[in-house]
Amino acid sequence: MLEKPSEKIQELLQKKSSQYTELDFYILLMIKLNAHSKTSPWDLEIVDQEYDSQDTELIMLQKYHQSLEIMDSLEIGQEKDIFSWKFFPVFRKKHPF
Known part of the structure; x- marks a missing residue:
């Protein structure tokens, strides 16, 4: 200009x-x-970011299921139901207590 x-x-x-x-x-x-523009000066300086190939959603889901299995293996009765009701809303029953 x-x-x-x-x-x-x-x-x-x-x-x-x-x-x-x-x-x-x-x-x-x-x-x-x-x-x-493909020839703009700032476009040439950008470094391509590497793609993280790990599926983080799958890892989180696996950890979630692992924690559920651990909770189910514990023999603590009503405390387990209360904890599950509070922290695992997907499997929430009406009211554990």
Whole structure:
């Protein structure tokens, strides 16, 4: 934009289109073009992030089922039911106590 002749910039500044000037639209267009350009300087500096191949949802589900199995193996009676009711809402019964 700084390479444009000042007369051209003044002309764009004087032209009104609704509440904005033609210069406003020109600047927004330049920003849009530069943001999507393959040759923009900041696009070349971005390092690709490595993808974590571990399935975290699967790991969490496995840990959840493991904790349920441990709870079921304990012989503590009503305390187990209360704990399950509080911390495992998926398997919640009406009211354990």
